[in-house]
Amino acid sequence: DADVTQTPRNRITKTGKRIMLECSQTKGHDRMYWYRQDPGLGLRLIYYSFDVKDINKGEISDGYSVSRQAQAKFSLSLESAIPNQTALYFCATSDPGLDTGELFFGEGSRLTVL
Amino acid sequence: QKEVEQNSGPLSVPEGAIASLNCTYSDRGSQSFFWYRQYSGKSPELIMSIYSNGDKEDGRFTAQLNKASQYVSLLIRDSQPSDSATYLCAVKHSNDYKLSFGAGTTVTVRA
Numbered sequence: 001d002a003d004v005t006q007t008p009r010n011r012i013t014k015t016g017k018r019i020m021l022e023c024s025q026t027k028g029h030d031r032m033y034w035y036r037q038d039p040g041l042g043l044r045l046i047y048y049s050f051d052v053k054d055i056n057k058g059e060i061s062d063g064y065s066v067s068r069q070a071q072a073k074f075s076l077s078l079e080s081a082i083p084n085q086t087a088l089y090f091c092a093t094s095d096p097g098l099d100t101g102e103l104f105f106g107e108g109s110r111l112t113v114l
Numbered sequence: 115q116k117e118v119e120q121n122s123g124p125l126s127v128p129e130g131a132i133a134s135l136n137c138t139y140s141d142r143g144s145q146s147f148f149w150y151r152q153y154s155g156k157s158p159e160l161i162m163s164i165y166s167n168g169d170k171e172d173g174r175f176t177a178q179l180n181k182a183s184q185y186v187s188l189l190i191r192d193s194q195p196s197d198s199a200t201y202l203c204a205v206k207h208s209n210d211y212k213l214s215f216g217a218g219t220t221v222t223v224r225a
Contacts, residue, residue, distance in 0.1 A: 031211070042118075042202060042217040043158070050211070058212070090157060094211075101146045101206045101213055105157035 003027045006091050006106035014114050019078040021109045023091030031094045032074040033103065034058075034066060036087040043090065049074055050096070081113040117141060118205050120216035128224050133190040135219050137203030140184070146206035147179055147186045152218065153199045162188060193223045 004025045013019055023032065034046040035058075045058030047066040055066060063085060065077045078085055088110050092103040121136045135149075146165055150158035164170045164177040164186065176189040186205075190197055203216040 033212075035215075040217055043215040045212060045214075048212065096211075100163060101148055101204070102160045102163070103150075103158075103213060105159070107157055 004091055004093055004104055004106035006089075006109045008109060009107065010110045012112045012114065013081055015080075015082055017081050017113075019081050019111065021076045021089055021091075021111070023074045023076070023106055025072050025091075025093050025104075025106075027093050027095070027104060028071075029093035029095050029104070030071060031096055032068070033092040033094070034064075034074070034076045035090045035092060036060070037090060037108075038087050046076065046089075078111075081111075083113045086111060086113045117214045118203055118216040120201075120203050120219050122217070123219040124222060125219055126222045126224060127193050129193060129195060131193050133193050133197065133221050133223070135188040135190075135201050135203075135221070137186045137188075137205075137216055138184055139186070139203075139205045139214075141205065141207050142181075142184060144181075144184075144205045144207055147177070148204040148206070148213070149175075149177060149188045150202040150204060150215075151199045152202060158202055190221070193221075195223045195225050197221060198223050 007022045033048040035043040049068045067075050091106040127133045149162040151161045152158040162177040164179045170177045174191045178187045200218040200220045202218045204213045
C-alpha cells in the first residue's frame with residue numbers, strides 16, 4: 001500500500017459542484033501539502049499544514065479550502081468548482097525532523113471540471 | 115519573473131549520451147536545491163539534493179550548484195531509455211519550509 005493515499009484518483013464534475021479530495025498518510029509526518037500541477041506551470045502550492053492546528057495558504061489558495069482532520073488526514077475542497085480548476089492534484093508530506101526538503105507525494109487526483 | 119525557471123525542452127538525447135538540464139532561481143537567499151523525477155502519469159520522486167556550491171555525484175547523476183549565478187543543473191551521464199521522464203527543479207526558500215518548483219523539463223532518451 002502507498003504511504004500517501006489520495007482519493008478519488010479521477011473525478012469528472014460539473015461547474016458549481018462541491019468537490020473534496022482526500023489524503024491520508026502512514027508516514028507519521030506532521031507536515032502535509034496540497035499542490036496542483038498544470039502543463040507548463042509545474043507544481044504550485046495550494047495549502048500546507050505543519051500540524052493539526054496549523055493551516056497556511058500557499059501561492060494559489062483562492063477557490064480552495066482545506067481541513068486537517070488528524071495528523072494523518074488532510075483534505076482539499078473546492079466549494080464551487082470551475083473549469084480552470086481542472087488539473088492534477090497532489091498531496092505530499094515531509095518530515096520536519098530531517099528538514100531535507102524531501103516531499104513524499106501521493107499518486108495524484110486528476111480532476112476535470114466541465 | 116518566475117521564482118524557479120527551467121529550460122523548457124523537450125530534450126531528446128540518444129542512448130548513452132549526456133543529458134544536461136538547467137535551472138535558475140530568483141531568491142538569492144535560497145539554501146537548498148532539489149531535482150525530482152516524474153514519470154508520465156506518476157508522482158514526482160526526489161533523485162538529488164544539493165546544498166553547497168560545486169558538484170554532487172550520485173551514480174549517473176551529477177548536480178551542480180552556483181549560488182553566485184543562482185544556477186543549478188543536473189547532468190545525466192550514459193542516458194538510458196529508463197531516464198525518459200520530466201525533471202523538476204525545486205528550491206527551498208530561505209527562512210521558509212516550502213518548496214517552489216520549476217515547470218519541468220521533459221527528457222526523451224532515444225534507443
